Amino acid sequence: MKVGHIRLLFLASTLRRGGPTTQLLNIVRYLDGDRFEPVVVTLSPEPADSMRSSFQNLGVRVESLLLSRPRGMVHRRWRDDIARLAGAELDERCVIHSHGIRPDVISSKALSGLSRVATARNYPYEDYRMKYGPILGRWMARRHIQAFRAMPSVVACSETLARMLRNHGLDAIVIRDGVDTSKFRPAWPAERSRLRLELNLPESARVGVCVGSMIARKNPLSVVRAVRAIDSSELMMIFVGGGVLEKQSRREAQGDERIRFTGQVDNVLPYLHAADFFVLASRSEGMPNAALEALACGLPIVLSDIDQHRELLRLVPSTGELFALDDARALSAAIQRAATPKTAARGLLPGQAAEILGAEQVSRRYQEIYLRLNREASRA
Numbered sequence: 439m440k441v442g443h444i445r446l447l448f449l450a451s452t453l454r455r456g457g458p459t460t461q462l463l464n465i466v467r468y469l470d471g472d473r474f475e476p477v478v479v480t481l482s483p484e485p486a487d488s489m490r491s492s493f494q495n496l497g498v499r500v501e502s503l504l505l506s507r508p509r510g511m512v513h514r515r516w517r518d519d520i521a522r523l524a525g526a527e528l529d530e531r532c533v534i535h536s537h538g539i540r541p542d543v544i545s546s547k548a549l550s551g552l553s554r555v556a557t558a559r560n561y562p563y564e565d566y567r568m569k570y571g572p573i574l575g576r577w578m579a580r581r582h583i584q585a586f587r588a589m590p591s592v593v594a595c596s597e598t599l600a601r602m603l604r605n606h607g608l609d610a611i612v613i614r615d616g617v618d619t620s621k622f623r624p625a626w627p628a629e630r631s632r633l634r635l636e637l638n639l640p641e642s643a644r645v646g647v648c649v650g651s652m653i654a655r656k657n658p659l660s661v662v663r664a665v666r667a668i669d670s671s672e673l674m675m676i677f678v679g680g681g682v683l684e685k686q687s688r689r690e691a692q693g694d695e696r697i698r699f700t701g702q703v704d705n706v707l708p709y710l711h712a713a714d715f716f717v718l719a720s721r722s723e724g725m726p727n728a729a730l731e732a733l734a735c736g737l738p739i740v741l742s743d744i745d746q747h748r749e750l751l752r753l754v755p756s757t758g759e760l761f762a763l764d765d766a767r768a769l770s771a772a773i774q775r776a777a778t779p780k781t782a783a784r785g786l787l788p789g790q791a792a793e794i795l796g797a798e799q800v801s802r803r804y805q806e807i808y809l810r811l812n813r814e815a816s817r818a
Contacts, residue, residue, distance in 0.1 A: 443475040444812050445532040447524050449541040452480050453500070455487040455704070456651070457727030458559050461595070461615050461800075462537055463489060466498055468801035474808065479523050481505055481540055487702060499525075510540065516548035528552055530815035533808045539582045546588035553811035555591040558610060561602045564722035568655045583608070591807055596725040598745040613804060614753075616797035617730040623788050624736030625711035633712040643674045644777035647713035647737075649706050649728040650720075652681030657719040657742070657763075659683060662690045664769040665697055673777050675717070676700065678709045710735040715776035720744065721763065730795050733757060736785035740772045753794055758783045 448466070453459050466476055480502040484490050493500050501523035505513055513519075521528045528534075533553040536545040542556045562579035570578060583606050586592045594600035594610035603610045625633070634641055646665075650656045658677060665675045673696055677687065680702035691697040700709070706728070710716070716732035716739045723746040729739055730750075739758030741747035747760060759775070761768040775781040786794070 444473060444808060445524065445526050446474050446476040446808060447520070447528075447532055447534045448476060448478045449520070449534060449536040449545060450478065450480050451538050451540050452482050452484055453478070453489045453493065454485050455489050455702075457615070458537055459489050460727055461557075461559070461797075463492055463496075464616060464618055464797035465535075465801045465804050466493060467496060467618070468798045470805060474805070477501065477524050479503070479520055481510055481544075482507065487704070507540075516544050520549070530818070531812070533811050535804075535808075539578060539585070542585040542589070543581060546585040550588070553815045554589055555593060555807055555811065556586060556589045557593045557595065557613075558586065558599055558603060559595050559615075559724040561599055561722060561724070565655060568721065569653065586610075591811065593804070593807070594724075596723075596746050596749055598749050599724050601745075611807065613800055615725040615727060615730060616800035617727075617734045617791070617795050618797050619734050619788065619792040619795065622707065622710070622731045622734035623791070624785070630711055633708050637708065637712055639674065639676075639712055642672065644670075644672050644715075644779075645713045646673070646675045646715050646717050646740075646773060646777065647678060647709050647732070648675060648717045648719075649678045649709070649732070650718065650726075651679050652677065652683040652687055654683065655720060655722050656681075657721050658687050659690055660719045660764065660766065660769060661717055661773075662687050662697060664766055664773055666691070666694060667766065667770045668774055670774070670777070671696075673773070674698070675773075676709055676713070678703055678706050706731065707735075710737065713737060715740065715773075715782060716758075717773060717776070718742065718747070719763075719769065720747075723747065725750070733786050734791040734795055736787070736791075738776055738783035738785050740769075740776050754786060754790075756783060757786055 476498050478493055478500045483504050490500050536542045536556045545554050562582045566578040567575035586608050592610045593613050595615045597612050600610040600612045648661050652658045675697050677699045716737045718729050719742045741760055742763045743760040759772055761772040
């Protein structure tokens with residue numbers, strides 16, 4: 439480790455492509471190289487859709503324990519093995535930032551006494567119940583909350599999530615997720631036309647895009663049904679992402695040529711640049727990464743009426759509207775308004791997106807936490 443530098447050890451299950459990994463990448467991208475030396479340690483082998491190369495392209499070292507989930511449940515040498523991969527002793531010069539339930543639990547139990555921070559990106563009692571069922575989901579949620587309680591610092595990615603965590607005795611710091619506005623920005627008209635041609639989208643169509651995993655929490659079936667109920671040949675909806683509800687969503691579409699499914703993709707940007715508006719019908723969120731990217735691309739947004747989405751629209755008023763969750767007519771009407779130029783909300787301008795949603799300021803706030811934890815460890 440370089441003399442005078444703080445070793446930042448980012449602990450994650452894997453670097454699977456998605457919102458949490460993107461947010462971690464944004465933190466690393468804007469680190470002060472004169473103060474911090476980052477290393478990422480993952481628990482399990484990387485999946486096919488890993489973002490590992492994105493970290494390595496920034497010059498960040500990425501190591502892995504290569505443990506399967508079953509092996510991880512019986513593993514005991516966490517502290518020694520993590521230190522070996524990090525290439526340095528875990529001491530007061532090191533700050534550990536964990537991401538996700540497995541890393542948070544390991545950090546809370548095996549890395550006690552060290553400078554640690556965890557980021558909460560979902561509300562466990564909602565997310566895990568929808569994903570794993572009521573029994574296992576509740577057990578996992580309770581375990582994750584216990585891990586947060588053992589942490590010196592916990593960050594919530596939205597004010598709404600912080601308020602939910604306060605009900606469990608947790609006083610979380612609020613740092614809202616951000617977006618890389620150098621990458622996610624409005625498309626030029628010529629760029630949009632070219633992408634529509636490449637993606638086989640009619641130039642005259644009013645195209646909506648729904649980005650995210652096709653799982654119960656994201657509620658894609660309601661969007662499929664809402665589009666099916668709209669009588670308009672000009673409307674199109676593209677679902678970008680894969681998941682357990684993809685096959686059922688395709689069946690619900692009943693061959694409607696206005697509804698398209700891409701499956702999992704490596705790059706969502708072409709679809710955002712080719713679209714006219716964005717739709718998200720989630721039942722629960724931390725802070726929706728896909729909606730942030732859509733806003734940075736200048737798209738109006740249509741969001742389900744949940745607290746996290748209300749918080750987002752308070753930040754960027756006049757950029758979209760909310761519809762009542764599970765109200766099919768309300769969703770259809772909102773999509774129709776977004777698809778009509780005269781009634782569509784206006785999107786953000788590039789300068790506004792950087793100021794309100796920019797990832798650089800998010801990274802700076804995390805760096806303030808790392809420096810504080812390092813100072814406290816040094817004094818101790």
